[in-house]
Amino acid sequence: MKRRHFIAASILVGLCAFTGQQAMAADKADPDKLRVALLPDENAATIIQNAQPLKAYLEKTLKKDVEIIVTTDYSSMIEAMRFGRIEVAYFGPFSYVLAKSKAPEIEPFAVGVEKGKPNYQSILIANVDGPVKTLADIKGHPFAFGDQASTSSHLAPRALLAKNGLIGDTDYKPVHLGKHDAVARAVAAGQAPAGALSETIYRVLVETKKIDPSKLRQLALSDPIPNYPMTLQGYLKPELKEEIRKAFIELKDPEILQLFRVEALAPASDKDYDVLRDMAKVLSLDVAKL
Structure with missing residues (x-):
């Protein structure tokens, strides 16, 4: 009897653990709250304050809580994306290339357009x-x-x-x-x-x-340098990724777009940033080791 009870208890524990893992995976793919990181290229408090209209827009459009995050520096933002501590990130072009080399699953989906061009200098x-x-x-x-x-x-x-x-x-x-x-x-x-x-x-x-x-x-x-890309985690469920893409691409509010210093956002892909990989080669930089 004791042996049967032990086997039954073991099976029950295994089933609970499996169910818990499934729930965690589901939460990761479709979280209740989206953490959106913006580049720390100016004062963090100012960036977060200026991003409040973006937060309100995304919460209304995606029907999810949104947290705006500004990391201490570029490296910590890359690591946050790498280890799944943020779901959406607005990277600089080269910091995106570095992040992609460390976390191949992340996906660029939008790029800023200013004066009709998706690049800057x-x-x-x-x-x-x-x-x-x-x-x-x-x-x-x-x-x-x-x-x-x-x-x-x-x-x-x-x-x-x-x-x-x-x-x-x-x-x-x-x-x-x-x-x-x-x-x-x-x-x-x-x-x-x-x-x-x-x-x-x-x-x-x-x-x-x-x-x-x-x-x-x-x-x-x-x-010319390709503009900053908006990126998302590849493990998010397809429906959510499409909703996020649509929310940014269809963004028309000038006040919110000013946060990104652009007139609009257009679709983007990883190959758009090959020019940065070429620049790294000129400098003999191994992006995977940076």
């Missing part, structure tokens, strides 16, 4: 009173970048400098300041003779009078 700037007047003058001086996983504040300008015969740690000293606005402020203040950031963010900083353009000179613009 990096701007290289110098302090107007400093020693750097041209790209060639960068040799022998520090150069300010943003986050190492940033496209327009690191990868694209670094590739441009390499094409002009300037190699980091050999011809100039790379200095990483984390955020785009930090680069612009450091160069304007003369704390760094030159640096690079998103041209779009630079224009916003000028328009909002957060930097004085008279203290800066433009050195160059990078080649």
Whole structure:
């Protein structure tokens, strides 16, 4: 009798565990709350405040609770996506490439369109009173970048400098300041003779009078970079993924779109970002190891 009771209890425990695993899988594929991460390229509190209209729109459209998340840096956002701590993420182009190399199941589904184009550029700037007047003058001086996983504040300008015969740690000293606005402020203040950031963010900083353009000179613009992609977890159920795609692609509210600094969102695919993988090759970067 004891043996039969033991076998029955074991079967019951196994069935409960299996049922629990099924429930967890179902919750993961169709969670009650969607965690949406936005890039930490400016102050986190400001980003979250500005994202409240997006949160309200998504909750109404998707009929789910939505939490807006801003991670401490690009790397922590990649890790959050990798380990399923967020369901939807607005990556920078290169940080998406890095995330995809670590979590192949994530899917880009939308890209920002600004002035009719799904791309943007990096701007290289110098302090107007400093020693750097041209790209060639960068040799022998520090150069300010943003986050190492940033496209327009690191990868694209670094590739441009390499094409002009300037190699980091050999011809100039790379200095990483984390955020785009930090680069612009450091160069304007003369704390760094030159640096690079998103041209779009630079224009916003000028328009909002957060930097004085008279203290800066433009050195160059990078080649076009594919815009920031919206991505989602591949393990979400197909119906939910389609609802998320539709919610973003059909987004028309200018106030919400301004959060992404775009006029609209268009469909995107992974191959759109092969140009970033090519830039990494120019710099001999192994994205899987970054």
